[in-house]
Amino acid sequence: MIENILAGFLLAIKPINLIFSSIGVVLGIIVGAIPGLGPSLGIAILVPITFLLSPETGMLMLIGIFCGSVYGGSITAILLRIPGHSAAIVTVWDGNALARKGYPNKALAASIYASFIGGLLSAIALLFFSPLLAQLTLLFGPPEYVALAILGLTVIGSLEAGSFVKGMTAGFFGLLIATVGISPQTGFPRFTFDIISLYDGVPLVPVLIGIFCIPEVVSLAKPGSSLGKMARGEDSIFLSWRELAQQLYGAVRSGIIGVLIGVLPGAGGTIATFVAYDDSKRRSKTPEKYGTGILDGIFAGESSNNGASASSLVPLLTLGIPGSAAAVVFMGALTMHGLRPGPMLFHDHAPIAYSVLVGTFLMQFFLFACGLFGARIFAQVTRLSSSIIIPAVTVFSVIGAYGINSNVFDIYVMVIFGIIGTLMKDFKYSRAALVLGLVLGPMLEENIVRSLAIGHDSPLIFITRPISIILYILTILMTVGLGRKQKSLKR
Amino acid sequence: MDRMLKMVNPPIIILLIALACFSLTFTLPGGEAAFPRVIIICIALLSVADIFRHIKSTEKTDTKKALYTRKQLVLVLLIVLYVVSFHIIGFFLCTIIFIPVSMLYLGYRKYVVVVYLSIGLTLFVYYTFFGYLHLSSIPGMVFD
Numbered sequence: 001m002i003e004n005i006l007a008g009f010l011l012a013i014k015p016i017n018l019i020f021s022s023i024g025v026v027l028g029i030i031v032g033a034i035p036g037l038g039p040s041l042g043i044a045i046l047v048p049i050t051f052l053l054s055p056e057t058g059m060l061m062l063i064g065i066f067c068g069s070v071y072g073g074s075i076t077a078i079l080l081r082i083p084g085h086s087a088a089i090v091t092v093w094d095g096n097a098l099a100r101k102g103y104p105n106k107a108l109a110a111s112i113y114a115s116f117i118g119g120l121l122s123a124i125a126l127l128f129f130s131p132l133l134a135q136l137t138l139l140f141g142p143p144e145y146v147a148l149a150i151l152g153l154t155v156i157g158s159l160e161a162g163s164f165v166k167g168m169t170a171g172f173f174g175l176l177i178a179t180v181g182i183s184p185q186t187g188f189p190r191f192t193f194d195i196i197s198l199y200d201g202v203p204l205v206p207v208l209i210g211i212f213c214i215p216e217v218v219s220l221a222k223p224g225s226s227l228g229k230m231a232r233g234e235d236s237i238f239l240s241w242r243e244l245a246q247q248l249y250g251a252v253r254s255g256i257i258g259v260l261i262g263v264l265p266g267a268g269g270t271i272a273t274f275v276a277y278d279d280s281k282r283r284s285k286t287p288e289k290y291g292t293g294i295l296d297g298i299f300a301g302e303s304s305n306n307g308a309s310a311s312s313l314v315p316l317l318t319l320g321i322p323g324s325a326a327a328v329v330f331m332g333a334l335t336m337h338g339l340r341p342g343p344m345l346f347h348d349h350a351p352i353a354y355s356v357l358v359g360t361f362l363m364q365f366f367l368f369a370c371g372l373f374g375a376r377i378f379a380q381v382t383r384l385s386s387s388i389i390i391p392a393v394t395v396f397s398v399i400g401a402y403g404i405n406s407n408v409f410d411i412y413v414m415v416i417f418g419i420i421g422t423l424m425k426d427f428k429y430s431r432a433a434l435v436l437g438l439v440l441g442p443m444l445e446e447n448i449v450r451s452l453a454i455g456h457d458s459p460l461i462f463i464t465r466p467i468s469i470i471l472y473i474l475t476i477l478m479t480v481g482l483g484r485k486q487k488s489l490k491r
Numbered sequence: 492m493d494r495m496l497k498m499v500n501p502p503i504i505i506l507l508i509a510l511a512c513f514s515l516t517f518t519l520p521g522g523e524a525a526f527p528r529v530i531i532i533c534i535a536l537l538s539v540a541d542i543f544r545h546i547k548s549t550e551k552t553d554t555k556k557a558l559y560t561r562k563q564l565v566l567v568l569l570i571v572l573y574v575v576s577f578h579i580i581g582f583f584l585c586t587i588i589f590i591p592v593s594m595l596y597l598g599y600r601k602y603v604v605v606v607y608l609s610i611g612l613t614l615f616v617y618y619t620f621f622g623y624l625h626l627s628s629i630p631g632m633v634f635d
Binding site: 045 | 501502505512515519520522523526527530531533534537538540541544558559560562563566567570571573574577578582586589590593594597598599604608612613616620624625626627629630
């Protein structure tokens with residue numbers, strides 16, 4: 001294995017590979033910062049560029065785009081309250097609050113430090129523990145996914161400051177919206193009203209863009225609420241050693257949560273960030289400060305988000321199972337370059353496969369440098385007039401919503417959910433809870449159906465498997481903990 | 492309209508939506524309706540709890556203060572018009588009209604910037620996404 005890692009390292013540090021993977025990181029940051037484009041669409045639209053390159057250079061560039069776009073989503077989340085992709089939602093809460101307090105550079109710096117820690121953990125996991133993690137994914141059957149989804153739902157209750165009832169209502173509405181489309185049980189169309197575009201369900205990305213971008217655009221139009229209130233980015237782009245030391249343990253913990261959840265096919269970074277944020281908040285001595293612009297919140301969100309990034313490629317590279325939308329696109333790109341993902345990849349194309357793994361590790365350092373020194377440039381957004389930001393964000397939102405399926409219907413979905421999101425924001429219903437419900441819905445229903453099929457319609461299958469039991473115990477502990485904390489806060 | 496929005500009680504609206512969705516589940520075959528029904532019942536229970544919380548709450552909402560300004564409502568209307576017009580005049584023309592109209596409406600008065608940004612951003616988006624990255628263009632009846 002060490003020989004293969006060394007061969008991969010030598011391949012990854014070839015000047016041409018370093019240059020193109022760095023270009024990939026920069027392109028990824030730009031694509032990730034555009035709402036709606038995110039990692040999967042970012043890779044998809046930039047794949048043609050890699051056809052001009054050799055397989056290993058192309059793969060390293062794609063990994064660069066992937067890592068860059070995962071981080072890029074946090075930039076608009078911090079500066080504009082608009083997450084570039086769903087896994088960056090959590091970063092909005094503390095990142096934007098800190099930026100609005102007058103520290104946009106500090107918020108961006110915290111995001112890049114956290115991304116670096118999470119990304120490194122993810123790359124180490126990919127490099128050294130891939131076979132072990134692949135075994136973990138095989139232990140997760142449908143009943144375990146049901147338990148994981150229920151654990152994810154529990155997180156909704158403590159997502160944002162505000163009413164638990166309103167949070168849960170929004171979460172269940174997300175679950176209800178997720179039932180639109182072809183049923184996983186019999187293939188019967190539900191709540192589609194004969195609209196063919198709804199047969200595949202309500203598309204997540206246009207909902208995400210609408211529900212987060214449009215309300216912010218509408219808010220910016222309110223007199224006296226421009227970004228001009230944000231400080232002019234004169235604060236430092238470096239965190240002090242003391243601040244770093246305080247955050248290190250939490251960041252590593254969140255990163256590990258990201259790796260472990262990210263590795264599960266279908267779970268993805270979004271769930272990981274919510275679980276890690278919730279975990280960090282519960283462990284904190286000052287949970288009431290979460291959402292007001294504290295570093296702990298940014299570190300939890302971004303470390304877990306990036307922790308889940310490279311680890312989501314583990315099932316693809318080791319088993320040939322794409323575990324996320326980005327992994328599906330990455331699988332397509334690998335195939336187009338003549339590489340078949342799966343166990344044989346490490347046998348037939350060991351140097352290329354290991355160069356990808358080592359490259360992911362090295363990429364984190366370049367991403368760190370790019371993020372840190374780019375922070376001052378990104379923060380210039382705060383100098384723009386809201387009259388410029390509003391039309392620009394609207395146009396990019398339209399492109400982001402349309403780009404996924406090249407379907408005009410998705411733009412209408414974006415606008416409808418934009419209006420819903422604006423009302424939700426002003427009536428204080430958690431928009432993040434709705435998105436989490438929408439993400440968890442298909443996973444929950446599909447796996448309930450599968451579990452019942454495996455268990456011959458006996459519900460006992462949900463509570464007789466060890467991992468499920470552990471996850472249910474965790475769910476109960478989290479719910480009890482939440483109840484106690486809410487009581488003590490009321491007092 | 493804005494005052495009306497302010498007077499609306501969200502949990503009651505949610506309860507009504509839940510009831511409407513519940514009635515829709517009767518059009519589905521038995522097994523298909525089970526999962527949505529469980530979710531709808533949970534939503535209904537939560538909104539009833541929220542209605543009681545509202546009744547118990549001593550806070551009074553200020554219905555005189557507008558929830559949205561006229562500027563915000565017109566902006567939403569502009570966005571809706573922009574998106575609906577794709578179908579007629581296509582993305583390119585819509586965007587080149589939407590950007591200056593919205594900028595000027597929002598009070599931006601540096602006309603040179605308005606012209607440059609409208610043309611520049613439209614061309615950038617058009618050539619980057621539809622030209623270089625080969626996204627299929629948003630179709631319009633009159634122009635693409």
